[in-house]
Amino acid sequence: MAAINLSFDEMWEKIIAGDRKYDGLFFTAVKTTKIYCRPSCRSRKPKKINVEFFYDIEEVEKAGFRPCKRCQPEVEHSPHIGTVRHVIAFLLQQYKQKIELKDIANHVGLSTYYLERLFKQETAETPRTYLEKIRVDKAAYLLATTNRTNLEICYEVGFQSPSNFYKVFRRSKNCSPSEYRILKREEPAT
Incomplete structure (x- = not known):
């Protein structure tokens, strides 16, 4: 399977949300417990500084982590x-x-x-709504971390028209891209 291209912060957001759609695409390893989990694991969330991310089971186990007994990341739960x-x-x-x-x-x-x-x-x-969510998440990341214009971001993340970008972004984030940028810039650093 081809490797995915998510930043540390994007993967962190997926485990905080318990997003099961990313199960098997990457694994969350906790340095303090030496346990690795699926992104959707319902166990208590670790501190961000104690987390490492891996893209395959062989890699995470080679690094000395063992599978979580709760989410069983080494087991396929569905044939599809x-x-x-x-x-x-x-x-x-x-x-x-x-x-x-x-x-x-x-x-x-x-x-x-x-x-x-x-x-x-x-x-x-x-697949279409999933793709839209990927694009919105990428756009939100760029809005919060760069000074690119909304239009530049719209085309960079794959939207074909600004009107569709604004409509899908608002539906997903409950605000416009410009409002999102302002909100993220005003948030205190964690």
């Missing part, structure tokens, strides 16, 4: 999760490109109907 992970990795790599459902289906060798049904069964979202 591998396909869904492959689709998610593809979306994370290609989110800047114009992607249609047929492109994703061709990539994994499934019909569009079956892919959409399978993906929704595992993630409770369609």
Whole structure:
């Protein structure tokens, strides 16, 4: 499977949210306990300074961590999760490109109907809404950490039109990109 490209802060946000869609794409290792978990693990969240992230089980176990007994990150829980992970990795790599459902289906060798049904069964979202969330998360990160214009960010994260960018961003974050930038700049550093 292709490696995903998430920053430390983005992965941290996924474990705080308990986002099960990232299970198997990366693992959270806690230095103090020497245990690694899925991003969706329901165990108490560790301190940020005690966390390391790994992209595969061999790598994390080679570093001396053992699997969590609660979330069992070494066990596949669904026969289709591998396909869904492959689709998610593809979306994370290609989110800047114009992607249609047929492109994703061709990539994994499934019909569009079956892919959409399978993906929704595992993630409770369609590939399109999932892709929009990736783009919004990337845009939010850029809004908070760079001085690029909203328009530059819109196209950089793969939206085809500013109006769609604003509509999807507002629906996801409950504010406009400009309002989000102001809010993030006013937040005290943690």
